[in-house]
Amino acid sequence: MSRSVTVGVDFGGTNIKVGCVTPRGRVVRRLVLPTRAHTTPETFLDGVEGAIARLCAALTIRRSQVRGVGVGVAGLVDGSRGVIYRLVNVPGGWEGVALRRLLERRLRCPCAIENDVNAVALGEWRFGAGRGTRHSVYVTLGTGVGGGLVVDGKLVRGIAGTAGEIGHTGVRLNGPRCACGRRGCLEAFVGTAGIVRRARQAIRAGNRPLERLAARHGGRLSPELVSRAARAGDRAAREIWQEVGCYLGAALANVVNLLSPERIVIGGGVAGAWPWFRGRLRATVRELAFAVPARACQIVRAQLGDDAGIIGGAMLVEEGR
């Protein structure tokens, strides 16, 4: 067995996950740094360099056996130029930072940076639920709703490097206000805040199971609790997930007509409720998209779980070769 690995880095608002990935997409070693200790470009580079040294020591491999380092960051990135426009949830003067060049200077190996969702899209396409397809769309459901497109086996970046932003597709004119400032975006309906808003409405309308669940969690509602209520048979909770399926389906029908992907992969925390919305999601896409591309497209759940960001980060380097 070749002992060479690629390092994937998942740079989020809370944690920086660093892991060594084999050429077959297996994470053989990982560690986690707290983001708050590495919020500037300089301290981030220090953190990643130190983490790689520790991972190499643990695996008893030399630094030269690291084929490259790929970093997915939660923010707006121009991956083809390797420059950060801005980060979400990380302070520290990142605007306009040419992070790829800084990484390559420090680490002396091929490096790549990309929006974290695009990185996961690439990882799921190569080693996860999109495996074996030529055209795959990845959608992540969580606090934010994002996406990444693989067309003909290549990540679509677009001219600004920002392609894949499906969360702010308008699905209803004059709908609820979205975090982005506009109204009626997909994210305002199927992101965490949208689901919690609907759950509060249900409680105000007299739903007891959701109210009791919330009370047991200090009054804090979450998509996970709405899932739990649905699992327990609560009708209002199930209706909320049906609506999620509808709105997500309306947005994805447009994507099916526009791109005719072979597979759409749904990931992120909210996708834990998959059994409660997949039926309505698939039915809505079939209803709203053209029959030929809709029939040719499978809609499935993501597979890489917590390692998705690390594997995706590593794939960024492999893609660039």
Add this chain to the structure above:
Amino acid sequence: MSRSVTVGVDFGGTNIKVGCVTPRGRVVRRLVLPTRAHTTPETFLDGVEGAIARLCAALTIRRSQVRGVGVGVAGLVDGSRGVIYRLVNVPGGWEGVALRRLLERRLRCPCAIENDVNAVALGEWRFGAGRGTRHSVYVTLGTGVGGGLVVDGKLVRGIAGTAGEIGHTGVRLNGPRCACGRRGCLEAFVGTAGIVRRARQAIRAGNRPLERLAARHGGRLSPELVSRAARAGDRAAREIWQEVGCYLGAALANVVNLLSPERIVIGGGVAGAWPWFRGRLRATVRELAFAVPARACQIVRAQLGDDAGIIGGAMLVEEGR
């Protein structure tokens, strides 16, 4: 000068246009056949073969100087397999016909087939308003509203070969009924029927200039008449075009977020009203899309005019090389 040409064929519901295109995208000779005389695969092949012989004679070139033949057809096509799913407006048993193979057998040169809008998208990208870009989106406005995507210099076909269908993007839940059977599609607002519907509403609401124009044309309204009224300063007509800009902008804002194209090219008959909707179109995209990809995207009018289909057809062959 090399005398080799590529033949482009634009197979529409009324006419079949056949032309010889130079490697630089100039149409040096063209002729038109009536579609009604060539509605079956066999009579279509006869017509194209005869047309090519006449064009070669007129240009005093040999058949061997024809580098290939590319055909754009108004219908649902799997361009990568060279098979027609179905044609719009042409009877004659085309379902499942492997037209590329039939053409190559008959004409003994490299052939390609594709949806006509995708062909024009490729032509506009290579020699028209999308020239010099890596990522370009083409949108045609007419009876139907269609589109074609060029990403990294390649036509996006998707797994079913049908990618680019932007006309049936939902822009308003429970909007007016579209020709496709669904409600609130972009086409129902900005296609010919949608514009005529709005003009009729304006007349019912008491608009005299539109009424007089319609009367002078046998009561038949058209986007062209609504343009004329706008040019003459009619407020209701101008408002109709503002709405076209809004709805088209809402759909294109999603495309900008999803693909981050460098240029969006607007063509088709209804694009004749370009001066009356471009301002609102651009403003709506800027308002609804993310700032970074919106700033990076120009929205311009198509340039190839009546030759677009022929040039696009020829480009299909060049792309395949």
